[in-house]
Amino acid sequence: MAHVLVIGASKGIGLETVKAALAAGHRVRAFARSAADLALSDAGLERFTGNALDAGDVAAALDGVDVVVQALGVPATKLLGPVTLFSEATNLLVPAMERAGVQRIIAVTGFGTGDSREAIGLLQRVPFRLVFGRAYDDKDAQEMRIRRSTLDWTFVRPGVLTPGAATGRYKILAEPRSWRNGLIARADVAHFIAGEIDRPTYVKRAVVLVG
Numbered sequence: 364m365a366h367v368l369v370i371g372a373s374k375g376i377g378l379e380t381v382k383a384a385l386a387a388g389h390r391v392r393a394f395a396r397s398a399a400d401l402a403l404s405d406a407g408l409e410r411f412t413g414n415a416l417d418a419g420d421v422a423a424a425l426d427g428v429d430v431v432v433q434a435l436g437v438p439a440t441k442l443l444g445p446v447t448l449f450s451e452a453t454n455l456l457v458p459a460m461e462r463a464g465v466q467r468i469i470a471v472t473g474f475g476t477g478d479s480r481e482a483i484g485l486l487q488r489v490p491f492r493l494v495f496g497r498a499y500d501d502k503d504a505q506e507m508r509i510r511r512s513t514l515d516w517t518f519v520r521p522g523v524l525t526p527g528a529a530t531g532r533y534k535i536l537a538e539p540r541s542w543r544n545g546l547i548a549r550a551d552v553a554h555f556i557a558g559e560i561d562r563p564t565y566v567k568r569a570v571v572l573v574g
């Protein structure tokens with residue numbers, strides 16, 4: 364069983380990953396600014412109140428950890444302004460992991476990041492850039508920083524996220540020619556991440572996840 368640090372653990376994919384990793388028997392350190400409000404009860408859970416942009420918080424959170432899941436997000440209301448959270452947090456996290464000797468990172472970015480940008484359908488390209496362009500430029504920088512590291516990374520690039528329970532019926536698209544957009548439940552993304560904690564199958568690879 365692993366000791367897992369989930370960064371961005373209070374909501375969304377991060378919270379679902381905390382639940383899935385605990386259910387799989389891992390110890391989980393749940394990191395977020397609002398971690399104290401996490402309404403979960405499990406002997407394997409440690410709430411860690413911290414800011415991903417604070418080097419001291421990040422270094423302290425890495426103590427004793429085997430695997431990092433980076434699941435940060437910005438509120439939809441902030442998407443039209445400058446977005447720097449993903450790159451800034453990653454610029455702190457990667458050297459901190461290298462110093463701490465924590466080798467494995469599973470980073471949630473999104474379909475359309477990096478070399479999957481070319482797979483966005485023609486009709487979706489303009490609206491996608493208008494709404495998500497700033498965030499995805501910053502996610503590009505996030506992925507590039509991790510690629511330049513010595514870490515064992517996996518990029519998880521989900522399609523459009525939906526609420527609801529895990530179905531276990533989703534597609535892991537690992538070949539660039541198969542990349543496409545689609546819907547996927549956050550809980551299914553967490554299911555994939557929990558599997559990668561146990562059995563690292565996609566090290567130094569990016570996968571697109573769709574239902």
Ligand SMILES: NC(=O)c1ccc[n+]([C@@H]2O[C@H](COP(=O)([O-])OP(=O)(O)OC[C@H]3O[C@@H](n4cnc5c(N)ncnc54)[C@H](OP(=O)(O)O)[C@@H]3O)[C@@H](O)[C@H]2O)c1
Nearest residue numbers: 371372373374375376395396397414415435436473523524
């Ligand atoms: N919406 C979609 O359809 C879609 C599609 C593909 C990919 N994605 C990506 O998937 C990722 C997860 O999205 P989501 O909707 O599941 O999550 P989310 O609801 O956006 O949750 C974001 C998490 O990040 C944490 N966070 C934000 N800033 C932080 C900071 N400075 N320090 C520590 N924690 C911080 C938040 O906790 P606190 O606020 O408590 O700190 C929260 O736990 C995002 O990167 C998103 O862009 C989304």
